[in-house]
Amino acid sequence: MSRNLVELVRRTHAQRAPTALEVLKAALEDHGEITDEDRREAARISGLPEAAVYGVSTFYDDLAVPRGARHVRVCTGTACFAATADAHVSALRDGFGLDLGERREDGSLSLAETVCLGFCHSSPAVRDGDLIDAGEGVVERALSGALRAAREPDWRSLLEPAILTRPGDWSGLRAALATHTPESLLGEVKAASVRGRGGAGFPAGEKWSFARGAPGAEKFIVANGDEGDPGSYIDKQLMERNPALVLEGMALAGYAVGAEHGFVLTRSEYPLSKPALEQAARQAREQGLLGDDIRGSGFSFDVTVLEGAGSYVVGEETALLACIEGLRGTVSARPPFPAVSGLFGLPTVVNNVETLANIPFVARAGADAYAALSPGASSGSKLVCFNERFANPGVYEVRFGTSLRELCEDVAGGVRDGLALKALQIGGPLGGILPASLLDTTFDFDQLAAVGCMVGHGGIVGFDERTDMRELARHLLHFGAAESCGKCFPCRIGLRRAHEMFADGRAVERARLEELLEALEVGSLCAHGGGMPAPIRSLLAHFPDELGLT
Amino acid sequence: MSEDERFDSTVSTTCGYCGVGCRLEAHTRDGRVVSISPAHDGPANEGHTCLKGRFAHQFTRSRERLTTPLIRDGEGFRRASWDEAVALIVSELTRIKTTHGPDAIAGLASSRATNEDCYAMQRLIRAAIGTNNIDNCSRVCHSPTSFAMRRSFGLSGATGSFSDIDHADAAIIIGANPTEAHPVVGARIKQATLRGMRLVTIDPRQTELADYSVLHLAPRPGTNAAVVLGLAHVLVRDDLIDTNFIDQRTEGYDTLIELLHAYEPDAVESITGVAAERIEAAAHVYGEAEDACLLWGLGVTEHKYGSEVVQLICNLALLTGKVGRTGSALLPLRGQNNVQGSSDMGALPDTYTSYRSVEDDEVAASFEAAWGVPLSRRKGLKINEMFDAAVAGELKAMWIFGEDVAQTDPNVAHVTHALESLEFLVCQEIFENATSAFADVILPASAFLEKAGTFTNAERRFQLVAPAIDPPGEAKTDFEIITTISRALGHEMGWSTSAEVMNEIAALTPQYAGVSHERIGRKGLQWPVAADGTDSPMLYEHEFTLPGGRARLAALPYKPPGDAADDEFPLILITGRRLQHYNAGTMTRRTLNLELQDSDWLEIHPADAARLWIKTGDHVSIRSRVGRIETVARVTERIEPGHVFTAFHFPEIRTNLLVGSSVDVNTGCPEYKVVAVDVRPVSEEAARTPALAGI
């Protein structure tokens, strides 16, 4: 990120001024669109130059799409695709007579696409204002203006006692303040081998070590609640049902690293997440568990909850920091790493919210107990979720080392309506596609990697026999191209070309595709362009006949 | 030859606009400059430049370029051949010299011309004519800097280089607006502040860099001395001084201390209008920094006591030891591309090259030996004295080379009267202008893209100038013009190239002994340059260039400026520059820069505007004790109540009609920055509209 722009916003941040993104979002809330006067105002308040503010206003989906008095957003995520092959999207377009991203002349209605609303357990999903409806009949209800709030998914642990679904009670923080020094807590977390739950699987303890050792007095903890993976609603449920556990994890990270402030970035596609976290924070402050001198320990920590504005790549850690700073959510080259130079140029730990939710147990019970949760496998437990294709979709806390067959057939109840399972995509849109023939693969990091798949974020999207794999490829590449931040050349241009290969109705030249996939894997700046080839490679390996290759 | 097939040739040269001295690559095709790009290895600009150096070169082929000599014919001019023009000049100058003596003739060398051109000019005036009446336009900008730095440190130039800005932890900029007047240096300073360099700006206006400063002081115009004395007082009071340095490398401390007692922050506040706490805070920013730079411009020098203020600024560095090491430099921002060089070359009435006095027998003798003629030991006239002498009938002839005194000098009415009073006036120019309107002979000269030689930038750096194109029509290079006329006057200079001129300069000037075009190369040489070519990026590392090696602390009290607001003229006018144009606008007004800015305006504070029933866009008249002009008003809060500001780039506006005869006490530099004026709307209706009356 531009050192100068970061310095300019750091100066105004120090004076508690809102970021340019916050000002633009507020303008949008207020009058449904963003004008040049709004941009100038955002520049004045935030300290960001006007041109940069213009750039911000064109980056995020929420800001760039025109809004009518009634703003309908249809989910085009992978779970909704698995349910209807996007028939619900065409139905709404035809029904409203609007294309995606269009607004009626009289301003009364606008239609846009959104990815993803986190109601994958009852796809397809449609959002009207802040009301989200999903499931059977949702299109008809949308067209007739009679949407109703969708049912929330099941939220269950298979562990006894539950760890991540157990309501956070701050016992971990209290134990740490009583029995750990920051260094010893850090050691415990490292010994526990807590791997990142956001997708990269990077050891949290190592990240914390770098930040702790970086020079500078002011440091930050950033909780990545930007779960943009279509088909995944784990973080949504975690933030909305168990926000205290997440905040407790952040405070523990702050204690170990030497940070006094944390930020949570939530998604605007999850309108309930921010209020839930803020309420949990308020309660914690009232109990003296957040704020100055927590429980007389000398340790101070507090949090600010922020909301994004519609960009998948903002889930990447450097783009996430840019979003918090109010800038365009583009990826930055590393080094420097956020642990050394992160938010506002200061040492920052970025962890996924689920990763942080693991920490209180480690603080309370220790590294060995944490490892014992999944005996013979990666330490700790994992939240997974299933899409609407399964009989019992929902969020489940499971052990590593479980087989996927057990997860899909026993836990999720198998595919509904008597349909056969064709394939799974695990871990997000950059995860490999696992054919049903490999269902006995163990759910764990290395085992999934060996078959070209990943644990990733833990979302499991099942495709039944009706799904056309070439359409799936097109769907994934459309998503990849649309969400590309636009900075690096292989991803910016390459994903567009890859999508065109599958979308223009012609045969796909396999050799050319392989060249392109190599350029993306090897050349991309981040895991978005770098990871997009993985599912395509799976499809080439397991479903070549359906792809229309030459 | 050019690597790029679009161009016939690419010539490396040095910009002819401001004192930054950007190195440029001029690309030509079909005999015209089609594009200019910045040289990546330019020591002062490092691959950057501004809109003037980059784009404002079309004036070289403007249809208005002088392409033949012109001789007065009644009210106008007629074209003439070179032979006729030269013959006329020779006969007139010879006549006047014989009848009235050589001191009845004076010359002005151009600070835009090369070192070699200026050296040749002063040689012609001294050797061919026989007088020391030669000056250049540094008189009206940084002559106070030159005087003061020689007094305080010994040498007339920046103590370091622009790169010192990158190594400074803090800096103070007084009376300068580099993002407009020295854009590449302004950009460098801005980047430094974004990296954490703590900047203090001192200026009656809220300049762009004030927005990047940690502290901005807006003193009343003319009170700089009090501000600087106040800073010195706080440095001493709060023990931010380097006593070791003071003991070992300076003299005059005790006398200065005596004086500083009176300049406590409260006292300074009542003189300057700057709050006492801000004086203290500014002193601490400078004093507590490990390394700090001091920069100033014409907002310091163009005042009655400008030469004293510069000495007081030098005091700050001496009290804290922040001079003579990397990151701690004093950088006066020289205006013109070669204002440093034209003075270095001795185009001054009282000195030869490197500021050695004309009264010094030994020095004069060395030039007599080289030139083969006896030389006057009597100091000549400064520019303002030349005009006085012309009006008095004592000065009969002037040869003005590349300076539009009728637009850029103060007290324009007096200047034009002086020009009218002369018997004979030669103007050597690239365009006709306000001054040449009074000429008897106009000689068509060359622009910086058409000549060979060197410029010396504000870092004391000699840099090469190379011709990318030929002068148009019958115009000649200034080198050719001056040497030809000198020859015709009977003094053969004996050079065939500008490189040979530099060799002579080096041979006769110990401080430039190792300078040659070959050695200058692409990196330049910062004087002093030893005979083996070792140059001096930094001065005063071990000793100052004064007897005993010690610098002089100056105990100079504050005195009020030459003009002051009163009931009849209640506002103070400050004049200055804008980004898109350069000085008289001679070059820039003949480029598309005119599309970016085609006129100027008067900046006025809302409180004054309300009181005078003026709003943005209104035509206003500005009246001073000596003149009246009209322009358009623009209301802004970036100026203080009681002050107004405008630039001087447009001859139609003739800003300098307003500036009177107050000058610096030591150097004669005009007080452009403090002019008492009255401003009112030109339209009477506006003045009678009750709705606009202030509350």
Next chain:
Amino acid sequence: MRVAVDGREVEVATGATLLEAVRAVGADVPTLCFDERQMPFGACRICLVGVAGAPGPLPACTTPCREGMVIDTHDATSRRVATAIVELVLSELPVAPAAHTELARVAASLEVGEPRWRGATHPSDHDERHPYLAFQHELCISCARCVRACDEVQGAFALTATGRGFTANIAVGLDAGFLESTCVSCGACADSCPTDAITEITLLSL
């Protein structure tokens, strides 16, 4: 510290990048988003080099040297991927880049001919409101050198990247052209642009 480039050892300063080491021995790798006057950006990804022991090619401009690194500028994967990327870049422009541009020279050095891709290209959009600077948006490859020149060299902050993905481009000010922005007409953007998307108007008519 010492590193080796194509078998030749060279001494480099702490913090030097692989690209600096490569150029220090007189070798080179192609670049498009790199400008020595700006901080490395890491967008074009064609400066990839092979480094012994690394899992894959590394971008030379943003990777710092470590003692003893062995760098190979002729690494086959790096060259293949760089060539593929340049072909992609050529394919997004509606016309081939002029011969004098950096993009054309890089393409020539990698022997990339006419691109085989027949997909979307940038729509034509010319802005010549400024007296000196022309913006041909369809030639923009979003390397952001202009934005960074205006940010890191001049400090006027008049330019910005806009949009996302394939439709990303560059805008001036609030997208109302140079004259309506904080631009000070220094031309640093045009000087840095590798495709003539921003260039001097006079040069367009040569």
